[in-house]
Amino acid sequence: MSSQTRVELRKDLFADERDDNLNEIGRPTARQDILGHVTGRSPFFDDHQFDGLLHMRCVRSPHHHARIRRIDIAAAERMPGVRRIILGRDVPHNLNTLLSLIDFGRDDEPLLATGKVSYVGEAVAAVIAETERQARDAVAAVRVDWEVLPHVLDPEEALAPGAPIVNETWPRNVFEYHDKYTHQKLRFGDVERAFARPDVEIVEGRYQMSPIEQAPTETCGAIAAPETNGRYVCHTSTQALFFSLGTTAKLLDMPSSRLHFIGGTVGGGFGGKVDSLHEPLAVLGAILTGAPVKYIWDRAEEMQVGAPRGAERWYLKDAVTRDGRIVARRFRGYFDCGAYTRLSSYAVQKATGHLPGPYTIENVSSDVYCVFTNRTPATAMRGFGITGVDFAIECHMDKVAERVGLDPIELRILNAYRDGDMKAHRRLAKNTALIECCQVAAEKAGWPIRPEFAAMSSLTGGGGDRAAIPETVTDEEGRVDGTPAARPAPRPAAPAPAPAPATASTSARPAAPATRPAAPPATPPAAPPVAPPVSAPAPAAAPAERPQERPAQKPYQPQEPFTRGVKKPGAHRFSSLSGTRRR
Amino acid sequence: MGLTVETYASAAEAARALAAAQDARYLGGGTLVMRAVNYGDQSFRRILRATDPALGRIAAQGGRISVGAGVTMAEITESRELGFLAPAARAVGGPAIRSMATVGGNLFAAHPYGDLAAALLALDGRAVLADGREQALDELFAARGRGQQPLVTAVTIARPERGAFRFRKVSRVKPKGVSVMSIAAWLPRSGGRIAGARVAYGAMGPTPRRVPRVEQALEGRTLDAAGVQAAVAAAAEGLDPPEDAIASAWYRRAVAPVHLRRLLLEEDG
Numbered sequence: 113m114s115s116q117t118r119v120e121l122r123k124d125l126f127a128d129e130r131d132d133n134l135n136e137i138g139r140p141t142a143r144q145d146i147l148g149h150v151t152g153r154s155p156f157f158d159d160h161q162f163d164g165l166l167h168m169r170c171v172r173s174p175h176h177h178a179r180i181r182r183i184d185i186a187a188a189e190r191m192p193g194v195r196r197i198i199l200g201r202d203v204p205h206n207l208n209t210l211l212s213l214i215d216f217g218r219d220d221e222p223l224l225a226t227g228k229v230s231y232v233g234e235a236v237a238a239v240i241a242e243t244e245r246q247a248r249d250a251v252a253a254v255r256v257d258w259e260v261l262p263h264v265l266d267p268e269e270a271l272a273p274g275a276p277i278v279n280e281t282w283p284r285n286v287f288e289y290h291d292k293y294t295h296q297k298l299r300f301g302d303v304e305r306a307f308a309r310p311d312v313e314i315v316e317g318r319y320q321m322s323p324i325e326q327a328p329t330e331t332c333g334a335i336a337a338p339e340t341n342g343r344y345v346c347h348t349s350t351q352a353l354f355f356s357l358g359t360t361a362k363l364l365d366m367p368s369s370r371l372h373f374i375g376g377t378v379g380g381g382f383g384g385k386v387d388s389l390h391e392p393l394a395v396l397g398a399i400l401t402g403a404p405v406k407y408i409w410d411r412a413e414e415m416q417v418g419a420p421r422g423a424e425r426w427y428l429k430d431a432v433t434r435d436g437r438i439v440a441r442r443f444r445g446y447f448d449c450g451a452y453t454r455l456s457s458y459a460v461q462k463a464t465g466h467l468p469g470p471y472t473i474e475n476v477s478s479d480v481y482c483v484f485t486n487r488t489p490a491t492a493m494r495g496f497g498i499t500g501v502d503f504a505i506e507c508h509m510d511k512v513a514e515r516v517g518l519d520p521i522e523l524r525i526l527n528a529y530r531d532g533d534m535k536a537h538r539r540l541a542k543n544t545a546l547i548e549c550c551q552v553a554a555e556k557a558g559w560p561i562r563p564e565f566a567a568m569s570s571l572t573g574g575g576g577d578r579a580a581i582p583e584t585v586t587d588e589e590g591r592v593d594g595t596p597a598a599r600p601a602p603r604p605a606a607p608a609p610a611p612a613p614a615t616a617s618t619s620a621r622p623a624a625p626a627t628r629p630a631a632p633p634a635t636p637p638a639a640p641p642v643a644p645p646v647s648a649p650a651p652a653a654a655p656a657e658r659p660q661e662r663p664a665q666k667p668y669q670p671q672e673p674f675t676r677g678v679k680k681p682g683a684h685r686f687s688s689l690s691g692t693r694r695r
Numbered sequence: 696m697g698l699t700v701e702t703y704a705s706a707a708e709a710a711r712a713l714a715a716a717q718d719a720r721y722l723g724g725g726t727l728v729m730r731a732v733n734y735g736d737q738s739f740r741r742i743l744r745a746t747d748p749a750l751g752r753i754a755a756q757g758g759r760i761s762v763g764a765g766v767t768m769a770e771i772t773e774s775r776e777l778g779f780l781a782p783a784a785r786a787v788g789g790p791a792i793r794s795m796a797t798v799g800g801n802l803f804a805a806h807p808y809g810d811l812a813a814a815l816l817a818l819d820g821r822a823v824l825a826d827g828r829e830q831a832l833d834e835l836f837a838a839r840g841r842g843q844q845p846l847v848t849a850v851t852i853a854r855p856e857r858g859a860f861r862f863r864k865v866s867r868v869k870p871k872g873v874s875v876m877s878i879a880a881w882l883p884r885s886g887g888r889i890a891g892a893r894v895a896y897g898a899m900g901p902t903p904r905r906v907p908r909v910e911q912a913l914e915g916r917t918l919d920a921a922g923v924q925a926a927v928a929a930a931a932e933g934l935d936p937p938e939d940a941i942a943s944a945w946y947r948r949a950v951a952p953v954h955l956r957r958l959l960l961e962e963d964g
Contacts, residue, residue: 193697243697248735410735 145377154377156330157347162337162404166195168397169247169407171237171254172417173229176263176486177276180228183237184255189665191253193246195401198238200226202668203396204365209453210387213358220281221452221489223363223392228261230278230451231488233417240397240405267425267446267483278451278484284592287449287457287482294481294590296464298443300536301475301582303431306440312431315512319428319504323420323448326493330379332387332418333408336394344395345372351385359388360395365670371395383492387419387454400668422456422490423448424500428508431475436518438527440475441468445501447482450489455496456482462497465537469505470546471527472578476536479590521554525565532575540579544570698732700742706764709745710825710846719743721846724767724795726788727804750799750848753777761823761851764799768792768811779860780852783814783879786864789871799847802832803839806901806937810864810877812836813897816905817879818852818860836902855881863958864897865950867941874898875942876951878958882913889913894955899936899947908932909955923959930955 148154171183185197200206200222207219225236237254241247264270270278270285277283286294307314334348334356350356353375361368378385390407397405409418424447431440445463449456460482468476509527513520528546535541547570554561700722703709713721719741722728728742750765753774760776771777771784772793787796787810801811802822812832820832825846830838832850861880866872877897882889892913897903908929916922936947 244735245697245737248737252737410733412734 148377156377156379157333157335157349157375158330158406158408160335160347162335164403165335166240166242166397166401166403166405167244167247167407168238168240168393168405169244169251170224170235170393171239171251171256172413173225173232173234173236173258175229175258175260176232176265177261177278178229179259179261180225180236181257181259182255184257185237187255188239188250188253191241191246191250193242194239194250195242195403196240196397196665197250197254198224198240198393198396198400199667200224200236202400202665203363203392204668204670205363208359208363210355210359210455211453211458212362213355217287217453217457218281220279221454223389231486233413233488234451235417238393238397238407240401263486265485265487267423267448267481267485270483270485271446271481276486278486282453282484285484287453287460287484288592289457289460289482292592294592296460296478296480296482297590298464298467298476298478298480298536299584299586300477300538301440302585303429303440303442303475303477304585306431306475307429307442309431309439312433312439313515315430315432315508315515317428317504317508317511318426319507320425321423321500321503323423323488323490324493325415325418325420326380326382326384328378328380328382328384328414331409331411331414332385332390333406334390334394335404335406336391336398337404338398338402339372343370343372344398345374346391346395347374347376348391348394349378349381349385350375350388350391351378351381351383352388355386356388356391360392363392364396364399382494383421383496384418387489387491396668417488419450419454419489419491421493421496421499422450422459423487424504426501426504428504430508430512432512432516434516436513436516436523436526438471438473438512440477441471441473442476443467443478443480443501445478445480447480448485448487448490449482450485450487452484452489453482454489454491456490459490459492459497463501466498466501467536469502470529470544471524472529472533472541472574473527473536474582478536519561521550521559522561522565525550525561525568528570530570530572530574530578533578534581538581541574544574546570698740698742700744703743703745704747706745706747706750706825706846706848709743709747713743713846716741716743721844723765723797723800726792726796727800727808747848752849755854756851758854759851760854761849762798762815763849764797764802764847766798767794768796768801769794771798771811779855780811780814780818783811783862783864783877786810786862786877798850802835802847802850803844807873807898807939807941809903810874810897813877813895813903814860814862814879815850815852816903817881817893817895818855819881819893820850820852822847823849823851832903833905836904839902853881856883859883861958861961863954865954873941876936876947876954878955880958882918882959884918887917888915889918890915896934896951899934899951901937906930906934913959918959920960923956926959927952927956 145154183199188194189197203223206222206224206226208221208223209217209219211217212219224238225234229236236256239247239250239254241250262276264275264278269275275285278285282288284294288294289296306312330349332349334346336344336346339345346360348356353373357368357371357373360371373391394405394407397407424445427444429442430438432438447456447460460480464478464480467478509524510520513523525547528550529535529541529544530547531542531544533541547568551561551566701712703712709721713719718739720728720739720743722742722744750763752761752763753766753776754761755776762777768784768787772781784793787793787801798811801809804812816832822830822832822835824830825848859882861882862878864877865875867875874897876899879895881893883891892910893905894909895903895905909926912925912929913923916926930952931948934948934951936944938944
């Protein structure tokens with residue numbers, strides 16, 4: 113290996129496909145924002161100075177799951193410097209889901225919890241005071257009467273019968289896809305038939321990934337202040353300015369024309385600054401106090417409350433011929449989205465679109481669940497939806513190589529997709545490069561591969577039979593049909609053992625049925641409806657007992673609820689992104 | 696109520712105010728107190744500080760040296776008088792921290808901090824309190840464990856013979872990592888044999904501590920592989936090191952002999 117750190121470009125590999133003139137790699141190039149950073153002039157949201165700036169801090173749940181019996185703010189309200197304490201009832205439209213802006217999913221998350229809390233750190237009140245310290249002291253003086261509820265922290269346990277319902281909007285503890293299924297399905301060919309072939313080995317594996325915190329240097333925050341003519345300015349650390357603006361307009365039930373959002377330098381985002389929790393509260397604070405209000409997380413909040421990349425668990429099952437061709441791959445995935453959807457529903461779809469990884473496999477089946485648990489909600493982070501399953505896939509490739517006695521790089525080259533191959537999501541592969549990547553990696557690492565593998569190419573050998581969409585077996589596993597029925601079976605019932613693919617599985621999971629009734633009725637027959645109707649997302653689970661604070665402050669309501677105008681904020685109806693419309 | 700800052704002209708006045716207060720913290724360089732403020736520590740409402748010039752003084756006193764409690768790590772590294780202590784001062788934080796962090800603050804820095812304090816302990820450090828009393832650092836640390844935090848105005852330490860003081864900080868990240876452990880050893884020699892060794896550990900207990908069994912095992916020995924064998928064997932004896940994000944107690948016990956051995960066998964400086 114060379115000790116030089118020179119980057120080598122292999123443009124020759126795709127010379128006829130790409131006409132790029134990239135000339136940045138391998139050369140020193142100044143980041144576009146570096147001058148501002150090194151001279152201390154990059155404007156961050158917190159650099160904006162306001163006279164009489166007020167500070168907001170939240171009262172947070174110490175419990176994973178608890179009913180809020182009562183919130184007593186009487187003592188806190190009287191503390192020095194306290195200007196206002198905001199409760200859920202002050203939020204005009206206190207239920208939202210981020211992707212409602214593109215009409216995907218159901219509103220399932222309050223800005224400030226009212227009926228119950230569903231994760232440690234969930235906010236139930238926001239104190240606005242003249243100094244941060246006063247706000248902290250008042251937060252400590254707010255008394256919340258909690259009724260602790262049973263909680264669930266593991267996605268598979270959340271799917272088990274009798275698990276606590278994390279989020280009443282989703283009584284099955286799963287995000288329902290296309291209003292039809294308890295999970296996102298992918299069917300391509302017939303994996304069960306392949307698993308039953310006598311000439312294959314079955315290789316199974318279980319893989320999981322913990323949540324990962326984005327850990328920005330600048331914690332998330334926003335400053336909002338009244339402008340003239342009933343407008344409010346908001347300086348924010350958001351990564352998604354118009355997303356935050358639309359979310360604020362919806363939660364506060366006000367036209368976006370009254371909101372003047374100003375972004376700036378994001379002090380580290382990595383996906384963790386799209387959730388738009390700060391802007392609505394800061395603007396509401398400015399509305400209620402008539403003064404500029406800052407709401408910023410401290411480091412502990414950033415770590416505990418800030419949404420991470422979510423945890424994932426994957427089960428993979430491959431059928432592999434003795435010469436190393438993977439002829440079937442089945443996935444079962446569980447995304448732990450925490451207590452609220454945020455962006456996890458989308459992560460599941462990204463993951464599904466990625467399967468079965470950069471390999472051409474003629475039979476692929478996948479069931480991926482977006483599961484609610486009493487953990488911190490998960491959100492975006494670089495490549496979210498892909499990272500976890502790629503980890504699983506590549507670990508599994510090594511396991512397969514070991515099992516069939518093939519070199520792991522050769523196994524990858526053998527199964528790699530090539531230009532013209534049909535992918536499981538029914539698009540032809542193009543610009544594929546896995547084979548070349550493997551070859552170059554092996555060469556650089558001094559890892560010997562046999563000449564026939566060194567000679568293979570992504571450009572040839574693809575297409576033809578490999579471009580065909582196989583006859584595909586579909587099934588109704590996990591069908592919802594709007595009935596608030598039983599929870600999904602976390603795994604399909606395994607009625608009969610496979611007729612002995614001549615191998616033993618090392619996995620703890622039993623081999624799944626290889627018998628082939630086209631669609632085994634894996635879903636248990638609809639049990640009597642036990643959960644509340646799906647279509648009634650009663651705002652934050654309508655608390656049985658309303659919190660009984662003394663009405664020192666009347667709940668905030670907009671003077672003119674936003675009903676005029678062309679469109680209500682948050683009601684755009686894109687249909688192209690998810691391919692579905694709410695029906 | 697917000698936070699108030701009270702500035703006193705003399706350390707004695709500040710000490711009296713501190714002794715009378717339940718809700719005050721004394722600010723030396725601020726690297727601990729201001730961090731607590733920034734992280735919303737609600738255990739205090741008043742910050743006391745003193746502008747007493749005596750706090751910043753480094754002065755020879757017979758065979759010993761007096762180091763003011765307000766002397767910063769950076770000032771130690773720049774002091775000709777305290778050259779032997781520079782490696783320990785340099786082990787604390789990065790340049791920004793060293794330009795603010797003080798000797799007095801290090802005496803009261805909670806685990807895993809207090810690397811310099813371990814060095815001062817090995818050098819027979821004695822704290823000079825604001826009321827003029829002196830207290831051996833062993834006692835000061837024991838009292839600290841009981842929650843007592845008197846205002847220290849200076850620490851006097853022995854001036855070690857050339858090459859007789861050794862310091863080693865073990866951390867996973869270099870530079871600026873916090874301690875897995877630190878080891879300070881004052882190893883006076885008489886005729887090539889150690890006489891009156893003082894060895895102290897940082898990060899191996901709630902406060903810096905001496906390791907008497909190691910000291911005894913070194914007595915009369917030479918600094919070679921055979922000579923240090925007994926001391927190395929006793930390196931972790933009787934210790935109950937803390938568990939934290941940096942290392943488990945088991946790990947700290949397991950590596951203590953390795954690092955002690957390296958320290959003892961390193962070439963004379």
